[in-house]
Amino acid sequence: MVDVAQLVEHWLVVPVVAGSSPVIHPTMSLTQPDEALEERELFEPDRAWSTVVWNDPVNLMTYVTHVFRTYFGYPRREAERLMLLVHHEGRATVASGPREEMERHTEAMHEFGLWATVERI
Amino acid sequence: MRVQRRRGDIVVGLDAVERDLLASLATQYDEVLHDDEGDDAVHDRLFPVAYRDDPDADDEFRRYTYEGLVERKSANAGRIAASIAAAGDGRILLDPDAVGAWLPALTDLRLVIAERLGIRHDDDTVPDDQLGQVYHWLAELQARLVDAVDR
Numbered sequence: 001m002v003d004v005a006q007l008v009e010h011w012l013v014v015p016v017v018a019g020s021s022p023v024i025h026p027t028m029s030l031t032q033p034d035e036a037l038e039e040r041e042l043f044e045p046d047r048a049w050s051t052v053v054w055n056d057p058v059n060l061m062t063y064v065t066h067v068f069r070t071y072f073g074y075p076r077r078e079a080e081r082l083m084l085l086v087h088h089e090g091r092a093t094v095a096s097g098p099r100e101e102m103e104r105h106t107e108a109m110h111e112f113g114l115w116a117t118v119e120r121i
Numbered sequence: 122m123r124v125q126r127r128r129g130d131i132v133v134g135l136d137a138v139e140r141d142l143l144a145s146l147a148t149q150y151d152e153v154l155h156d157d158e159g160d161d162a163v164h165d166r167l168f169p170v171a172y173r174d175d176p177d178a179d180d181e182f183r184r185y186t187y188e189g190l191v192e193r194k195s196a197n198a199g200r201i202a203a204s205i206a207a208a209g210d211g212r213i214l215l216d217p218d219a220v221g222a223w224l225p226a227l228t229d230l231r232l233v234i235a236e237r238l239g240i241r242h243d244d245d246t247v248p249d250d251q252l253g254q255v256y257h258w259l260a261e262l263q264a265r266l267v268d269a270v271d272r
Contacts, residue, residue, distance in 0.1 A: 033239060055243070056232075057235065057240055057243045057245060058228070058231050058232050058235045058265055059228060059231075060138050060260060060263060060267065062264060062267045062268065062271070063224065063228065063263060063264075063267050065271075066224070066270070066271055068265050069271075077134065084148045094272065103171070103182060103186075106171045106182070107171075107182075107186045107189075107190065110168065110169060110171070110182055110186070110190060111190055111193055111223075111225060112225050112228065112229075113167075113195065113225050113228030113232055114228075115169045116169075116171070117170065117171055118171050118172055118178075118182070119170075119173075
């Protein structure tokens with residue numbers, strides 16, 4: 001069992017490691033010209049966006065699966081497949097649809113402590 | 122640490138040291154959430170970018186979601202403290218709603234500690250120091266909770 005005897009330390013509020021570092025960012029994708037964006041929004045309003053969950057070294061595989069099951073309602077096997085995609089490929093598309101809905105999912109993932117982004121399909 | 126399922130609820134048995142530790146961490150987590158002047162890297166982990174290549178869209182997303190996220194994450198932190206306080210010296214009883222508050226808060230706590238420890242990639246190793254041990258302990262607690270609720 002872990003020895004957690006000294007509780008008085010203020011670990012989180014006072015950094016123990018000096019300096020800050022950038023959060024991991026995936027490879028930036030190329031921005032598309034504005035005209036192209038507008039065109040897509042006009043002609044594919046409902047399926048043009050997706051919610052992508054990214055790998056991080058912190059989250060437990062079982063927890064990620066748990067979130068995919070409880071929040072999105074995926075069956076266990078599908079939730080595990082998506083979790084493994086995140087783990088091995090670094091990312092998985094977990095939903096697609098209208099932009100507002102994808103933003104809601106992204107916000108929910110952030111609430112769960114997972115890193116998600118809104119992506120144009 | 123003992124985590125058991127009892128009907129629909131989860132019973133968590135922690136010793137006094139562990140209870141105090143977790144209550145202290147929950148309080149510190151709440152402080153971090155409300156610390157706008159704090160560590161940017163920690164902040165970016167708790168409130169990550171939503172649009173990778175569109176700063177304007179990301180700003181707008183943040184404007185609409187930030188306060189609500191802080192509020193709900195803070196409520197989760199409070200839920201941990203409340204569950205522990207309610208248990209006194211006994212075992213901590215978590216209904217499904219409480220588990221739903223504990224799991225995201227434990228995740229965020231681990232994100233904050235990971236940033237402090239410099240764990241940013243899959244192959245980064247957890248230092249064998251006290252904070253590293255706390256990090257592992259939180260993972261163990263979270264893993265057992267997930268196993269118990271998903272059984």
